[in-house]
Amino acid sequence: xxxxxxxxxxxxxxxxxxxxxxxxxxxxxxxxxxxxxxxxxxxxxxxxxxxxxxxxxxxxxxxxxxxxxxxxxxxxxxxxxxxxxxxxxxxxxxxxxxxxxxxxxxxxxxxxxxxxxxxxxxxxxxxxxxxxxxxxxxxxxxxxxxxxxxxxxxxxxxxxxxxxxxxxxxxxxxxxxxxxxxxxxxxxxxxxxxxxxxxxxxxxxxxxxxxxxxxxxxxxxxxxxxxxxxxxxxxxxxxxxxxxxxxxxxxxxxxx
Amino acid sequence: xxxxxxxxxxxxxxxxxxxxxxxxxxxxxxxxxxxxxxxxxxxxxxxxxxxxxxxxxxxxxxxxx
Numbered sequence: 567x568x569x570x571x572x573x574x575x576x577x578x579x580x581x582x583x584x585x586x587x588x589x590x591x592x593x594x595x596x597x598x599x600x601x602x603x604x605x606x607x608x609x610x611x612x613x614x615x616x617x618x619x620x621x622x623x624x625x626x627x628x629x630x631x632x633x634x635x636x637x638x639x640x641x642x643x644x645x646x647x648x649x650x651x652x653x654x655x656x657x658x659x660x661x662x663x664x665x666x667x668x669x670x671x672x673x674x675x676x677x678x679x680x681x682x683x684x685x686x687x688x689x690x691x692x693x694x695x696x697x698x699x700x701x702x703x704x705x706x707x708x709x710x711x712x713x714x715x716x717x718x719x720x721x722x723x724x725x726x727x728x729x730x731x732x733x734x735x736x737x738x739x740x741x742x743x744x745x746x747x748x749x750x751x752x753x754x755x756x757x758x759x760x761x762x763x764x765x766x767x768x769x770x771x772x773x774x775x776x777x778x779x780x781x782x783x784x785x786x787x788x789x790x791x792x793x794x795x796x797x798x799x800x801x802x803x804x805x806x807x808x809x810x811x812x813x814x815x816x817x818x819x820x821x822x
Numbered sequence: 823x824x825x826x827x828x829x830x831x832x833x834x835x836x837x838x839x840x841x842x843x844x845x846x847x848x849x850x851x852x853x854x855x856x857x858x859x860x861x862x863x864x865x866x867x868x869x870x871x872x873x874x875x876x877x878x879x880x881x882x883x884x885x886x887x
Contacts, residue, residue, distance in 0.1 A: 582887030592885075607886025610828040610879065611853060612846055618882020622852050625883065635886045643859055650861035651854035651881050722887070750887075772887030 568745050568767040570714050571660070571692040575631065577602035578762065578792040580747065581785065582772025589624050591781050596628050599785035603631045605662055605770065608652050633694060635662040636682075640675070645682045649691060661686060662716070662749075662770075664696045672722045672750075676703040680710060687711030696749050699733035701740055708744065715741065716749035716770060719761065723773045725753025728760055738765045755784075755791030762795025763803065826877040840867040842878065853882050 568575050581601035586592040596604065606625060611618045625632065634652035639645040642665065649661045665682050667675025674697050683693045687710055695707050699717040707715060717737060720726035728734055729751065738746060748761040749770040758769045769792065778784035825832055827842070836842035839862055843849050855862045856879040862870050872878070 582885075584885035584887045586885075605886050607884045608854065608881040609884035611851075611882035611884075612828045612830075612848065612880050614847070616851075618853070618884055619851055621885060622883040637886055647856050647859055647861050647879075651856060651879075654861075654864060655852060655854045655881070655883055 568747075570694070570745055573631070575602040575768070576600070577789065578768040578796060579785070579789050580605065580633065580749075580768055580770035581775060582770070583621075583625065584772055585776035586781055587776075589621075592776075593624065593628060594782040595775055595785035596630060598782045599775075599789040601630060601785065601789070603633050603770075604628055605633045605635055605772070606652075606656060607635050607637050608648060608655055631660070632656045632658055633660050633662050634658065635696075636664045637662075638666065639664060640666050640678075642678045642682045642685070645678070646685050646689075649682075649686055650689075653691065659690055659692045660694065661691050662694045662696060674698055674718075676700065676706075679703070680706045683707055683712055684710035694747070699730055699737050701733075701736060704737060704741065708741070714745040714747065716747040718750040719748045719757065719769075720751025722750040724751055725774055726751055727753060727757035728764075731764075734761075734764055734766075755787045758788050759791040759795030759798075762792055763798050765799050768792075823872065823874050825872060825875065828878070828880055834872070836872055838868055839870040839872060839878065842872060843867065843880070846880070848880060851882065853880050855880055 577600050579599055579601040580603040582605045634656045636645040636648045645665045665675045665678040667673050683695050686693050693712050694714050695712050696716050704715050720729045745767045747768045752771045753774045775781050775785045836845050858877050
């Protein structure tokens, strides 16, 4: 099971809290899947709006670790200030750091990401960077203090799965001891299982569960797929080969 | 005094950030604040003065991915 900044987590599923049909369905998805970490955000609240206060009550009852994000931030300053506000609101040094560089793909801005990660690490944060699978970027993130990397599988909300298998395999090979999380782009449990088969430690997803017809069932499906994939990785899979090889013994074949 | 609260032009008599939160009925809520793009910890709100044209952000926990 994954260990993030010295904290053992009892599940390979990190689950977002947005877009569910109702708070009750959100809570059910967490219960059925056993997800160990919930991602959350901070948003404006003034006047008579109490939505944030209600959400806080809901999320406390889930009894899971909280990972606040800096979703929607496009600059280092925005991301750093948002992280500082999130730390106070959620009482955690963990931050899922997003510095978005492109509006259509929601691709991380690698330059801003490294700078924000450096500032936040020096300020005592434990940074979970939402990044791409770019090896050089990931090395820079590790250099500035990140002890976990969260490359995208595909752009946020697309459900396209693992778009760059070569890149993800390379990342795993270059950082054999670092916790690696596929963050974003997954649509199906089979894709999550594949990530585990590659040796990844966990996945973080939201839309694939929240937008399913039955979110709680899909969350459980992801949890089971993650365990299946992780077992397969531990079991040392066979090497694929191009030519057929009979599994039934040839020796003793009648009529031969 | 005219300030900007969460992007909206607002007329306020508050002299500090803590006063503003009380004015808005947010004194006891779980919120975090920033002033002119810089985080202001809860412990410093009572001594953080506000001046004309300040931009205040007040945020609360919310769903996220």
